[in-house]
Amino acid sequence: MDIVIVLIPIALALGAVFAVLFAIAARSGQFEDLDDPATRMLQED
Amino acid sequence: MSAVSTQVGRCPHCDLAVEGDDAFCCHGCELAYALVHDAGLGDYYTRRDVAGQRPEQLKGAWEAVPTRSEDNGSCSVTLQVDGLRCASCTWVVEHLLAQTDGIDDVTVSYATGRTHVRFDPQSLTTRQVASVIASIGYAPRPVGAAEPWDDTLIRMGVAAFCTANLMLLTISLYAGWSDGMAPRFQSMFRWGSLALATPIALYSAAPFFSGAWRGLRVARVGMDVPIALAVGVLYTHGIAQTLLGAEAYLDSLGMLVTLLLTGRLLEKRGRRAAADAASAIAASLPMTARRRTATGVEDVAIAELCVGDVVELGLGDEAPADGTVIQGTADVQMAIVTGESAPMQARTGSEIVAGASILQGALAVAVDRVGEDTVAMRMAAAVRDATDRPMPEHPTDRLAPWFTVVTVGIALAAGAVWTALSGLHTGIEVTVAVLVVACPCALGLSVPLAVASGLGAVARRGVVFRDGGRLLTLASVKTLLMDKTGTVTQGTPVVLTADNEILRLAAGLERSSRHPIAKALLAEAARRELPLPLMTDRNETPGVGVSGNYGGRLLHLQSGGAGRVVLCEGTEVLGTIELGDRAHPDARKSVQQLQNAGVSVALLSGDNAAVTEAMGSDLGADQATGGATPEQKGAVIRAARLNGHVAFVGDGLNDSEALAAADVGFAMHTGVTSAVLLSDAVVTTSALRPIVAAFAGARATQDAVRTNMRRAFTYNILAVVAASFGLINPLIAAILMPLSSAWMVWGAMSVDRRITHLEDTWT
Numbered sequence: 001m002d003i004v005i006v007l008i009p010i011a012l013a014l015g016a017v018f019a020v021l022f023a024i025a026a027r028s029g030q031f032e033d034l035d036d037p038a039t040r041m042l043q044e045d
Numbered sequence: 046m047s048a049v050s051t052q053v054g055r056c057p058h059c060d061l062a063v064e065g066d067d068a069f070c071c072h073g074c075e076l077a078y079a080l081v082h083d084a085g086l087g088d089y090y091t092r093r094d095v096a097g098q099r100p101e102q103l104k105g106a107w108e109a110v111p112t113r114s115e116d117n118g119s120c121s122v123t124l125q126v127d128g129l130r131c132a133s134c135t136w137v138v139e140h141l142l143a144q145t146d147g148i149d150d151v152t153v154s155y156a157t158g159r160t161h162v163r164f165d166p167q168s169l170t171t172r173q174v175a176s177v178i179a180s181i182g183y184a185p186r187p188v189g190a191a192e193p194w195d196d197t198l199i200r201m202g203v204a205a206f207c208t209a210n211l212m213l214l215t216i217s218l219y220a221g222w223s224d225g226m227a228p229r230f231q232s233m234f235r236w237g238s239l240a241l242a243t244p245i246a247l248y249s250a251a252p253f254f255s256g257a258w259r260g261l262r263v264a265r266v267g268m269d270v271p272i273a274l275a276v277g278v279l280y281t282h283g284i285a286q287t288l289l290g291a292e293a294y295l296d297s298l299g300m301l302v303t304l305l306l307t308g309r310l311l312e313k314r315g316r317r318a319a320a321d322a323a324s325a326i327a328a329s330l331p332m333t334a335r336r337r338t339a340t341g342v343e344d345v346a347i348a349e350l351c352v353g354d355v356v357e358l359g360l361g362d363e364a365p366a367d368g369t370v371i372q373g374t375a376d377v378q379m380a381i382v383t384g385e386s387a388p389m390q391a392r393t394g395s396e397i398v399a400g401a402s403i404l405q406g407a408l409a410v411a412v413d414r415v416g417e418d419t420v421a422m423r424m425a426a427a428v429r430d431a432t433d434r435p436m437p438e439h440p441t442d443r444l445a446p447w448f449t450v451v452t453v454g455i456a457l458a459a460g461a462v463w464t465a466l467s468g469l470h471t472g473i474e475v476t477v478a479v480l481v482v483a484c485p486c487a488l489g490l491s492v493p494l495a496v497a498s499g500l501g502a503v504a505r506r507g508v509v510f511r512d513g514g515r516l517l518t519l520a521s522v523k524t525l526l527m528d529k530t531g532t533v534t535q536g537t538p539v540v541l542t543a544d545n546e547i548l549r550l551a552a553g554l555e556r557s558s559r560h561p562i563a564k565a566l567l568a569e570a571a572r573r574e575l576p577l578p579l580m581t582d583r584n585e586t587p588g589v590g591v592s593g594n595y596g597g598r599l600l601h602l603q604s605g606g607a608g609r610v611v612l613c614e615g616t617e618v619l620g621t622i623e624l625g626d627r628a629h630p631d632a633r634k635s636v637q638q639l640q641n642a643g644v645s646v647a648l649l650s651g652d653n654a655a656v657t658e659a660m661g662s663d664l665g666a667d668q669a670t671g672g673a674t675p676e677q678k679g680a681v682i683r684a685a686r687l688n689g690h691v692a693f694v695g696d697g698l699n700d701s702e703a704l705a706a707a708d709v710g711f712a713m714h715t716g717v718t719s720a721v722l723l724s725d726a727v728v729t730t731s732a733l734r735p736i737v738a739a740f741a742g743a744r745a746t747q748d749a750v751r752t753n754m755r756r757a758f759t760y761n762i763l764a765v766v767a768a769s770f771g772l773i774n775p776l777i778a779a780i781l782m783p784l785s786s787a788w789m790v791w792g793a794m795s796v797d798r799r800i801t802h803l804e805d806t807w808t
Contacts, residue, residue, distance in 0.1 A: 001227075001230070004230070005233065008214075008233075008237065011210075012210060012237075012241075015206060015210060016206075018206075019202065019203060019206045022199070022202045022206075023199045023202065023203070026196075026198045026199045026202065027196075027199070031198055033154055033156070033157075033159075035154075035155075035156035035157075036154050036155055036156055039132055039155050039156075040155075042132060
């Protein structure tokens with residue numbers, strides 16, 4: 001069971017990485033428009 | 046009468062049927078077509094599902110549109126583009142802009158028409174960017190300054206992440222109660238919980254603390270105060286318990302903050318959608334004027350114009366200031382101010398307002414008022430004040446002070462009793478337990494969730510409300526007054542009766558005219574799929590009509606009195622076309638539904654009394670008042686308000702006073718800017734059905750809010766009693782809180798279903 005002492009911090013650290021990525025994504029405006037990307041893939045450039 | 050030419054083609058750009066080899070319907074379409082092809086975007090014409098639109102001239106004060114400076118020296122601007130009706134429209138606008146020199150980055154939203162352009166201010170101006178869009182038939186409009194960046198989403202994300210992990214740790218701790226747990230794991234899990242709770246309390250919950258502080262400084266206790274109090278107590282208690290090695294309510298803290306932030310985020314999204322719909326404002330004043338001088342005419346900036354100057358206006362120009370005509374005649378459209386799309390005749394002595402545009406003819410105007418004094422600018426100022434007015438407060442804001450005082454009172458009293466009975470430690474435990482379970486989570490979520498759900502449901506049905514308070518007010522409205530032109534009717538002339546051949550020839554004559562009557566004729570010809578004949582020697586005389594030569598026949602089209610135009614060949618009259626304004630097809634049914642809902646419906650129009658009454662009885666309205674001036678409209682509404690809440694639907698500047706006077710003012714999205722900005726809600730489709738939906742939505746939301754508040758109170762009373770008797774521990778609190786919140790969500794989700802149900806009942 002002692003392994004949780006290592007595993008929990010690792011899990012939290014991994015989670016924190018994604019929380020930071022989420023903050024970066026939100027800050028760059030990726031969540032501003034949630035309707036268009038769905039139609040955009042239907043257009044070929 | 047026989048057609049001279051038989052060859053029929055279609056305008057490659059706008060798909061209008063035309064006769065002859067010269068396949069384009071007008072010069073604008075020809076230019077647009079060439080522009081798209083030269084840019085290598087010819088694919089647009091094969092992949093689009095709807096025809097293009099005829100390009101219109103770009104109008105407005107684009108120099109004054111706010112832009113944002115970016116770090117690398119470029120600047121960016123947000124425009125609202127109208128007329129994007131298929132994915133290919135988005136595609137062609139985006140690519141055409143991307144290929145323009147000086148533009149770094151473009152994104153066009155198909156769903157909303159929002160277009161963000163980043164460009165180099167050295168080589169391009171906002172006007173040039175907009176004119177690229179206008180040149181291929183889409184209508185760009187400037188958008189008010191962008192809202193400041195809002196970080197609620199990130200705060201919510203951080204809170205959700207920490208809460209989820211916090212729960213994993215605390216579930217282990219709770220499980221340890223029965224199975225036992227090694228002390229070192231226990232203390233590790235407790236300290237881990239505290240570490241995860243810290244960002245929630247200090248970062249995610251920060252808006253509640255600042256909101257509570259702002260409120261307290263002006264001696265107002267809003268919903269933020271009990272929330273901040275709960276968060277503060279929970280966190281401090283959590284630190285103390287962790288140091289002592291005992292259970293804390295940290296998972297409840299996480300849940301509380303996450304749920305409340307989610308509610309707030311939903312509410313904000315709804316409000317922003319409403320603001321976006323309303324803030325697409327055209328600043329329709331030109332920036333330069335042609336001023337007469339002793340020797341000739343000079344171009345000056347409008348800031349240099351003075352009262353008494355004489356300015357010249359030609360075809361397509363817009364008046365830079367208010368003034369009086371001293372020379373010339375012209376057809377002038379003053380839709381910016383009057384909302385009336387039909388042009389009026391201006392001659393010597395007529396008054397012209399800034400922003401009026403010349404459809405035909407030329408004028409010399411003596412300037413009476415400039416700058417801030419012009420009607421248009423005063424209107425804009427009034428609108429700015431109106432949009433700054435405070436939002437109506439939430440129903441829960443009124444309860445918050447009582448709630449806070451009662452909760453804290455009970456908590457302290459229970460704590461004192463328990464201290465006396467079994468010592469200080471138990472006393473503190475009970476005090477905290479009461480504050481935790483009576484925490485304002487359910488109450489704080491009850492209204493925002495129901496209102497956000499109601500705003501969303503109503504917006505999907507075509508009415509965008511500016512804020513939830515107005516939606517709730519609408520629930521108690523018993524009287525609906527409606528403007529006629531542009532509200533109950535479409536507001537622009539349409540062809541009522543016309544012979545095909547007459548219409549075809551008349552539309553051919555009007556082929557490249559921008560007159561509203563020309564547009565009506567062309568639209569009807571296009572609807573009937575009549576190929577437009579090719580005229581030579583076309584000649585448009587202001588106030589008289591249009592003439593042209595069609596295969597040797599000399600035709601002219603002129604006004605034949607109110608609501609009709611006459612087509613003549615030489616002196617012989619070939620036929621007449623009747624034009625008029627038609628009610629929306631759904632108007633009668635909508636009026637019926639509203640009356641079934643117990644709302645009395647009346648028409649209130651500036652148009653003449655006979656026409657208004659005829660329309661009123663045709664629709665089955667309870668009352669119809671015609672010939673009302675803007676002031677009278679306001680007065681009628683103020684009088685009606687003595688008998689309860691009143692809603693008004695309008696579209697023009699003459700409706701501004703009525704919109705402001707009514708408890709709930711609806712503006713049609715086609716209306717003038719001032720009407721849209723003064724309104725509480727915008728009807729986004731040209732029909733009346735959305736208004737019925739808004740009434741249904743208001744009542745459904747009201748029901749949901751009441752149900753939710755009742756549930757929140759029931760929960761709080763039960764929970765506080767239980768906590769006062771010492772029956773609540775951290776595990777029970779952790780189960781109760783999400784249950785109470787789920788109860789709120791359940792209440793809010795019923796709104797959409799209920800609207801549909803109400804609409805069916807009223808039919």
